[in-house]
Amino acid sequence: MTDVLDQTGLQQRRHLVTEIPGPRSVELMARRQAAVSAGVGTTLPVFVSRVGGGVIEDVDGNTLIDLGSGIAVTSVGASAPRVVAAVQAQVADFTHTCFMVTPYEGYVAVCEALAELTPGDHAKKSALFNSGSEAVENAVKIARHATGRQAVVVFDHAYHGRTNLTMALTAKNMPYKHRFGPFAGEVYRVPMSYPYRDGLAGPDAAARAISQIEVQVGASNTAALLIEPVQGEGGFIEPAPGFLTALREWCTAHGVVLIADEIQSGFCRTGDWFGVDAEGVVPDLVTTAKGMAGGMPLAAVTGRAELMDAVHPGGLGGTYGGNPVACAAALGAIETMRSEDLAGAARAIGERMLPRLRALAERFPAIGDVRGRGAMIALELVRPGSTEPDAALAGAVAKACHAQGVVVLTAGSYGNVLRFLPPLVIGHDLLDEALDVVEAAFAEVTGS
Template structure:
């Protein structure tokens, strides 16, 4: 596996020429502090000058290995040639008309691609939006309208966004919900399949969750069950096999809309086009964003045509939803995924990374669980001998990696998960070097 280094792309090396962050980044951080809300957080305060392939270059000239992809967004790279060319052509033609006023072909082309690529062979339609939160919120609107019901079932450890409704759908309080209420009603939370912590089979975990729905909500009152096929911010929790299938079957039996939030898992990230594909689960509605458009803001709800058409004309939309430049980027990104077999690339990334992560678990009892799929992998860190979360260690290892020029992210309801989301075009040499840095961080902190 080698990264695709296109003409004009940044050199694919890790290089530290200053401390991280360097002096120029610190100057910009001071300007940021004076004018940007403190409520906007930063994982690593280096200011980016250029990026591509598997590296990010900061304003001090440091070249960092990227294991975050802007939170699973730049799967095709930060400046993929097909994306750049499509965007340049579209910007030169027009940047906006509003699809609800005067439509354009790019929006239709994206919806055609979504109909082809998302799970299932049934007739599908889509509506385009700007962000994952908007997509989830509109999926709930569509499900409620189509069923005439109001209740929405979500899961422990879920993350679905930062708008008022999606904060209600999200499980974790700090930082997402703390002091932002009151939240939208008719949202009901049930236990997620979390094999490391519950030890249940998929069927057992589903029975536990669905019994709670039937007792506390009622199937006849439930508009939708909303689930991430692999949880993202919740800590890359992979449900036990059969859990998703049982949820989908229950929804079909009771006229409930089954919504798969594939915003972080979609578009080749897990080694399939969508994470639901691994078990052959076909959702009624799928929400997408992040990796779809190569870094430009675009999101979608895609689903069964009869459900999507249930909403009255004018009930869905937004001024910028399906912006023509973002649609052009999505067409270029999807072409890249196809041409470069990025689903296969994700599987090859897993083949490189997973054995190294498992070796860490074998050496250090602080690694309680290694999990994930494709290029969406994680370590859950705990106190040795149990499952007590260790967020302090997770933060320390992340900072040690940052100081050595490797971007890693943390996650999890307890803040104790190291998550890895490399661009799907990263080279194996960079992956290996990043894992060496991770190994050294563990050795330094735990020796």
């Protein structure tokens, strides 16, 4: 426990005054069930009153440690002072004009920042949207238009969104695709590098994928190859070294647009500004969202100027895309990442978490793999002595953590992965306490 206050005045400690959920949250859940579609899920049924630093305060006065960041969105914190100030100032001026009708400087400034921050020193341009799904869908549109080709190649365990096209790109059926078809066509799936399960070196895993593309699709038919540098919902799968490099080389040789989906791995999350940076890979197009705008809805496609300009005027856009308030938030968030070296903070989080979690794996044989970079860390849970996924154990451990006031998330194609996405501004004492709770949850659930 700590008495440290974050910049908003919220005490940075875990403190439970009721059971989780408390009575006020239970009351609000009843209202939610009466008014909100059952199709919208809830991980933890507590209603939030304030969030700051690494802590979530609920309506019952409980304070929980946040290891989820709203699924990697509030990397700078959910009430970061620069973001708050920028949003307040922009709201006072105007909330909307539609950039396609009467433009404003904030949109341009965000695109300039993206050109500077994304990998590569070539000329770049951007287009702004509302969500990660929109960004991915527009990246595919751009690649198809620029190349005159139709086929898009994606990978096993991929997650790219919930629109019709992005559901086709996503690998997992439940809950994302089940009974929502038919889906968009000309999408082809090949094996991902998954070191824990395939044991292949990166170049060998790439050769396997490339062989399937060439046999089943044809390089000359392929507009784009779309990949998450570290897979998100698929289970924080980090490809073996050399995998992304080999794919880059193949795309260059065959005129295929390499799209890096950095929606979850981007903006300092992995300890670099972008997930591809670890291997020095320069994509043709990069999609971003989540951590970019401190909790405001904003997404982008950034890429080679000649690709971004290939689309006819009017072919890209949307009423709310690049909303001025969201752009102001993004500029505040980016300044926070720079001034507070949140890429370095992410690396420090990984250096603190990974040894603890590897020690945990020594104690609990159900932890089959510990993986990740920076503040994007996961445990894959299996039946001891095998690689058979154990989704029930992942769910039980998560539930035990929630009951003790630590927000953790599950993931993975098999539902057997615990993923950790703490805010990059979380205090180390708070992080250590959260890991203590995770360890106790494993002991409670496994009885060891």
